[in-house]
Amino acid sequence: MSTAGTLERGAIERGAIERGAIERGAIERIVREIVLARAPQATEPKLVVSISARHVHLTDEHVERLFGAGRQLTPMKDLYQDGFYAAEETVMVVGPKRKMLPTVRVLGPTRPRSQVELAFTDGISLGIDLPVRPSGKIAGTPGCVLVGPLGVVELEEGVIRAERHVHMNDGHAAHYGVKNGERMSLLIESSCSVVLRDLLVRADATSKLEVHLDTDEGNAADLDHAWKVELLRQN
Amino acid sequence: MSTAGTLERGAIERGAIERGAIERGAIERIVREIVLARAPQATEPKLVVSISARHVHLTDEHVERLFGAGRQLTPMKDLYQDGFYAAEETVMVVGPKRKMLPTVRVLGPTRPRSQVELAFTDGISLGIDLPVRPSGKIAGTPGCVLVGPLGVVELEEGVIRAERHVHMNDGHAAHYGVKNGERMSLLIESSCSVVLRDLLVRADATSKLEVHLDTDEGNAADLDHAWKVELLRQN
Numbered sequence: 066m067s068t069a070g071t072l073e074r075g076a077i078e079r080g081a082i083e084r085g086a087i088e089r090g091a092i093e094r095i096v097r098e099i100v101l102a103r104a105p106q107a108t109e110p111k112l113v114v115s116i117s118a119r120h121v122h123l124t125d126e127h128v129e130r131l132f133g134a135g136r137q138l139t140p141m142k143d144l145y146q147d148g149f150y151a152a153e154e155t156v157m158v159v160g161p162k163r164k165m166l167p168t169v170r171v172l173g174p175t176r177p178r179s180q181v182e183l184a185f186t187d188g189i190s191l192g193i194d195l196p197v198r199p200s201g202k203i204a205g206t207p208g209c210v211l212v213g214p215l216g217v218v219e220l221e222e223g224v225i226r227a228e229r230h231v232h233m234n235d236g237h238a239a240h241y242g243v244k245n246g247e248r249m250s251l252l253i254e255s256s257c258s259v260v261l262r263d264l265l266v267r268a269d270a271t272s273k274l275e276v277h278l279d280t281d282e283g284n285a286a287d288l289d290h291a292w293k294v295e296l297l298r299q300n
Numbered sequence: 301m302s303t304a305g306t307l308e309r310g311a312i313e314r315g316a317i318e319r320g321a322i323e324r325g326a327i328e329r330i331v332r333e334i335v336l337a338r339a340p341q342a343t344e345p346k347l348v349v350s351i352s353a354r355h356v357h358l359t360d361e362h363v364e365r366l367f368g369a370g371r372q373l374t375p376m377k378d379l380y381q382d383g384f385y386a387a388e389e390t391v392m393v394v395g396p397k398r399k400m401l402p403t404v405r406v407l408g409p410t411r412p413r414s415q416v417e418l419a420f421t422d423g424i425s426l427g428i429d430l431p432v433r434p435s436g437k438i439a440g441t442p443g444c445v446l447v448g449p450l451g452v453v454e455l456e457e458g459v460i461r462a463e464r465h466v467h468m469n470d471g472h473a474a475h476y477g478v479k480n481g482e483r484m485s486l487l488i489e490s491s492c493s494v495v496l497r498d499l500l501v502r503a504d505a506t507s508k509l510e511v512h513l514d515t516d517e518g519n520a521a522d523l524d525h526a527w528k529v530e531l532l533r534q535n
Contacts (some may be wrong), residue, residue, distance in 0.1 A: 185519035186421050197491040197522065229492065256432040257464065259496040259520075284420035285494075285520035287432065 110237050113145055114251070114276040116283035116292050117227070119187050121156055121211065122180045128171075131156055131213025138173040145275050146232060148174070157212040158183075158224075160191030165212075176201075180223040181209060184281040188226065195226040199265055229254045229282060230265040231296065232272040241298060244268065251276055253286040254293040261286070262299065312405050336435065345472050348380055349486070349511040351518035352462070354422050355405045356391055356446065357415045363406075366391055368446025373408040380510050381408070381467060392447040393418075393459075395426030400447075411436075415458045416444060419516040423461065430461040434500055464517060465500040466531065467507040476533060486511055488521040489528040496521070497534065 129136055139153040152171040154296055158181055159165040166187060180203055186194035196206050203223045211218040231249060233241075243249060245268040251261045261282060276296070278288070288294075363372055367389055374388040387406040393416055394400040401422060415438055423430035431441050445457040466484060468476075480483060480503040486496045496517060513523070513529070523529075 185522065186515060188518075257461075257517075258497040260497065261520075262493040262495065280421060280491075281516050281519040284424075284516040287420065287498075288478075 073115045075224075105232045108240075110240060110274045112274055112276070112294060112296055114277050114278065114288060115145060116242055116288060117182065118170070118280050119158075119166065119181075119183045120151075120172045121158070121182075122176045122178075122249070123171055124177065124179050125175045127179050127211070128154075128175060130216040130218050131211060133215045138171060140173060141144045144172070146273055147271075150174075150249060154213070156189065159210040159212060160193050162192050164191050166191060174230065178203065178223065179209075179211075179218070179220055180225065181220070181226060182227045182279075184279040186281055188224075193224055195224065197228050198225040199228045200225075201228065227277065227279065228265055229261060229263070229276070229278055230267050231274070233266065233268050234269065234272050235268055235270055237274045238268040241296065243298065248299050250297045250299045251278075252293070252295040252297060253288060253291050254295075255287040255291040257285065257287040259286045260297075325382045343475075345468075345475060345509045347509055347511070347529060347531055349488070349512050349513065349523060350380060351480070351515055351523060352417065353515050354393075354401065354404070354416075354418045355386075355407045356393070356417075357411045357413075359412065359414050360410045362414050362446070362453045363410060364375060364387040365451040365453050366446060368450045371400045373406060373410065375408060379407070381508055385409075385528055389448070393426065394445040394447060395428050397427050399426050401426060401523075413438065413458065414446075414453070414455055415460065416446075416455070417462045417514075420461060421516055423459075428459055430459065432463050433460040434463045434465065435460075462512065462514065464496060464498070464511070464513055465502050466509070466511045468501065468503050469507050470503055470505055473501065473503040476531065478533065483534050485532045485534045486513075487528070487530040487532055488523060488526050489530075490522040490526040492520065492522040494521045495532075501524055501530075 123131070129140060140150040141153045142151040144150055150173050152173045154171040155168045156171060157165055157167050158169045180200065183191070183195060185195060191205055193207050193209065198206060203225060206222045207224045208220045208222050209224050211220060238244060241249065243266050245266055247266045249264045249266055253259050253261070261278070264276065338479045358366070363373060375385040376388045377386040379385055385408050387408045389406040389459050390403045391406060392400055392402050413436070415435065418426070418430060420430060427446065428442050433441060438458045438460060441457045442459045443457050444459050446453040446455060473479060476484065480501055482501045483498045484501055486499055488494050488496070496513070499511065
């Protein structure tokens with residue numbers, strides 16, 4: 066009931082680095098993925114652990130307000146889950162006290178509600194005490210101001226730390242003996258080994274098996290240099 | 301063989317915030333301490349979990365080169381371990397490619413060798429691939445440039461991510477059944493629960509019981525809002 070194996074070093078993927086626009090102090094990697102290409106048993110599903118740096122999801126309306134009438138997002142890099150991508154577009158996220166993050170990547174496709182996903186390190190630098198929420202559950206969360214090249218959007222809510230979670234299809238869920246909405250643990254073995262508890266299971270018909278962590282979690286565990294990742298049923 | 305209890309909310313201590321000098325994006329808290337004031341059993345030692353933000357240790361010689369001939373560090377805030385303090389002095393840490401952290405706190409007292417302790421998030425922003433080392437074991441580690449108000453020091457080595465560790469006295473070690481140099485685990489229960497494995501045990505005659513984490517680890521676990529911390533023998 067676990068997936069484990071050695072890491073394929075070459076499979077570590079780093080997101081595009083935009084050298085010109087990013088300020089000193091910014092985390093420059095959009096998405097880092099640790100791919101467990103070699104499973105210990107043929108029956109084990111392939112496990113990918115991805116680190117999502119801070120990013121923004123936008124509505125169609127907000128894309129137009131920030132980037133101009135008629136504008137749509139421009140896909141720059143496909144994400145691991147089919148149909149999702151990092152866009153060319155970035156926005157400035159402004160918090161209270163006029164602190165800001167100058168260049169935060171927009172992920173596509175657009176959504177019914179805009180949402181900003183930050184790590185706690187980002188929240189501290191912005192002066193926002195981030196609530197931990199599953200994606201989309203943003204009622205009562207803090208807001209912020211988004212600044213794009215052609216306009217500004219004031220979000221009344223939607224700034225969160227995304228709750229760590231694992232995407233999977235129904236076959237993976239059956240393999241691990243878990244159901245959508247249940248919890249699992251992720252063991253990361255490295256020079257800074259951790260067990261991340263309470264990963265929310267998000268199971269549906271079609272998702273690939275993928276854990277989503279944020280940069281604080283990935284950095285705490287030194288995921289880039291990990292030699293083993295293992296998904297565990299939680300006792 | 302564990303220490304556990306609820307957190308006393310008022311006991312959470314935040315380091316001084318220096319508003320003028322710190323740049324946007326900087327983590328402004330020097331030391332955060334989570335104090336387990338109420339132990340579940342009278343026999344359990346009091347456990348403190350502290351988060352150290354990025355900081356620098358300096359030699360006497362480097363203090364004079366950075367801050368002026370004859371200068372000594374000026375204690376600003378006592379740390380939990382007796383005799384240690386955050387100093388008034390800060391330095392700029394410059395990495396390769398002229399990226400820098402403008403205001404990094406100096407901790408005292410001075411040491412035989414200068415050393416820079418950063419979180420991976422800091423290392424990424426500086427462009428330094430940090431090795432994980434116990435404090436003082438800096439042979440072969442990356443260097444950097446330190447800039448003070450009156451001088452500059454080029455460190456040939458000494459930039460590390462400090463290995464997570466737990467200070468204790470010999471009585472605590474006997475209580476937990478561990479020896480200096482062995483490993484323990486720390487359970488943090490919060491909205492982002494984790495088990496941090498392989499904490500290095502640093503036992504001596506006089507230290508208080510205190511876990512030292514960095515900001516990535518503290519943020520990954522949301523230590524500020526944790527309801528339980530527990531030190532565990534590692535299997």
